[in-house]
Amino acid sequence: MTDPNLVLEVKSSKACCGDDCCAPADSVANVATPQLISNATSEDIHEAVKSRYGRLAETSSSCCGDSCGCNNASLYETELNLIPTEVAEFSLGCGDPISIAELRPGEVVVDLGSGGGLDAFLSAQRVGETGRVIGVDMTPAMIERATKARDKQGFKNVEFRLGQIEHMPIEDNTADVIISNCVINLAPDKKAVFKDAFRVLKSGGRFAVADIVTEGALTPDERANMDFWSECLTGAIDVNVYLGALREVGFVDAQVTHKVAYTGESNFSAKIFSARITARKP
Numbered sequence: 001m002t003d004p005n006l007v008l009e010v011k012s013s014k015a016c017c018g019d020d021c022c023a024p025a026d027s028v029a030n031v032a033t034p035q036l037i038s039n040a041t042s043e044d045i046h047e048a049v050k051s052r053y054g055r056l057a058e059t060s061s062s063c064c065g066d067s068c069g070c071n072n073a074s075l076y077e078t079e080l081n082l083i084p085t086e087v088a089e090f091s092l093g094c095g096d097p098i099s100i101a102e103l104r105p106g107e108v109v110v111d112l113g114s115g116g117g118l119d120a121f122l123s124a125q126r127v128g129e130t131g132r133v134i135g136v137d138m139t140p141a142m143i144e145r146a147t148k149a150r151d152k153q154g155f156k157n158v159e160f161r162l163g164q165i166e167h168m169p170i171e172d173n174t175a176d177v178i179i180s181n182c183v184i185n186l187a188p189d190k191k192a193v194f195k196d197a198f199r200v201l202k203s204g205g206r207f208a209v210a211d212i213v214t215e216g217a218l219t220p221d222e223r224a225n226m227d228f229w230s231e232c233l234t235g236a237i238d239v240n241v242y243l244g245a246l247r248e249v250g251f252v253d254a255q256v257t258h259k260v261a262y263t264g265e266s267n268f269s270a271k272i273f274s275a276r277i278t279a280r281k282p
Contacts, residue, residue: 035226042188045235046164048226049186050139056092057116057141090116090145093181094232094274095210098122100257102206106130107176110200112165112193112209113137113183117146117158123179124158134175135160136168166192173202180209182274185236186229195249198281207251207279213239213259216270233262236272243277251279 037044092115103109103126111120114135124133137143137160146160163169165180166189178197187193197207214236228234239256246254255278262272 036224037226040188040224040226040229045186045188045226045229046138049230052230053092053115053139054141057139057145091118092116093119093210094212095181095276097179097181097208097210097276098126100276100278101177101179101208103127103131103177108174109133109177109179110168110170110175110197111135112168112178112180112197113186114146114160115142115181115183117149117160119179119181120146120158120160121150121153121155123177124155127157129157131157133158134170136163136165136170138162138164166196168196168200170200172199175200175205176202177206177208180211182210182212182232184209185212185232187235190237190242191245191249194246194251198249198251201281203281205281207246207254207277207281209277211242211275211277212236212262212272213242213256213275213277214268214270214272215239219269222268233268233272238270239273239275246277246279250281252282254279 035048037048040048097119101109101123103123105126105128107127108131109120109123109127111123111133114120114137117135120133120135124131127133135146135158137146140162143160143162150158150160161169165183165187178201184190184193201207212232212235215238217238218234218236222234223229225234239259243254243256257276257278259273259275262274264272
């Protein structure tokens with residue numbers, strides 16, 4: 001049975017939160033030509049992603065409003081009533097990692113690609129005053145936005161750090177749980193992300209993410225499209241490669257707990273899914 005709480009953010013070649021959706025009406029006709037970079041470097045990819053999410057972070061409310069369908073608060077099984085509307089509506093994820101993280105009071109949580117702070121704040125509510133949440137994001141505008149929301153709401157157990165999730169500014173053996181929501185697919189080197197997550201987790205720590213994966217491989221031409229990459233599509237890797245990379249860096253019990261197919265208009269060479277993925281550091 002398809003889980004109605006797992007739906008992709010991007011449902012067509014015109015991403016719900018893309019420039020053509022959020023721009024003023026008189027500019028929609030002037031949509032930019034897709035950015036294509038053959039043999040893109042890690043720096044190319046980071047810059048494309050940072051540019052897109054920096055623009056989104058600087059909008060005044062949700063990325064474009066309910067009419068565009070990018071208010072992803074509806075993805076959550078987790079109760080959002082205690083989260084401010086402006087935070088809940090600025091959800092850019094593809095699922096609900098909180099529902100599979102099994103967070104407990106007193107735990108330390110690290111949120112990879114923390115964005116506007118929604119999952120960090122939901123985690124903070126669950127780990128309580130004796131726990132702690134660290135959000136990591138490489139986009140300065142996102143860090144600024146999330147920090148302002150934290151201060152406004154008075155969360156004392158949350159901090160946001162600027163950095164790449166491949167090289168987190170966090171000490172070894174810090175976290176009980178690592179969460180992430182539709183972010184690891186954006187990284188150029190997924191194995192480096194998993195390796196650093198393993199480093200940051202304590203022994204027995206849990207990995208619980210919502211992410212985009214594929215069945216089969218995307219073509220080099222598809223992966224060269226930086227617009228699709230930064231929209232959480234063509235940076236995705238095959239689900240078996242994803243799970244294999246988790247195991248290679250030392251995780252155990254790596255599994256997909258649920259996945260839902262992408263139903264967009266574009267014809268990709270591989271099937272694309274939103275998935276909930278868990279693993280554990282022994």
